Amino acid sequence: MPPEDVAELAQSTGTIIYMISTQQAETEPVSTAVFERMSKATGGKAYFAKNWQDEKQAFASIRDDLANLYTISYYPAANPNHGWRAINVKLVGKNLQKYHIRTRAGYRVLQTAQNQSVLEQAQVKQNQP
Secondary structure (H helix, E strand, O other): HHHHHHHHHHHHHHHOOOOOOOOHHHHHHHHHHHHHHHHHHHHOOOEEOOOOHHHHHHHHHHHHHOOOOOOOOOOOOOOOOOOOOOOOOOOOOOHOOOOOOOOEEEEOOOOOHHHHHHHHHHHHHHHHH
């Protein structure tokens, strides 16, 4: 499966991808770019470990991320776009500038049978006089 398909599937299901790679992968620019792009697209992060100590630190960082993970929910306005939806999360206020957040850039609407049925019904209604 191509990396873009993996990232799209992860976005559709809300899965965060963390990647820990070896020093060899970091020396290959294509792999590095793919790892960074896939992990960033899902709200995760890519790590490039040169030794076992770096690997240990990467796993500890991921553990800390997952221990401090928060979910924000909202109900979007009606939107005919059933594909990619961009979101932007910002901390507002002087006291919050000391914090760092990492979010994904958006999400894909998961097409379920129920969603598909609602979409088809809406299209039928639009086509009726």
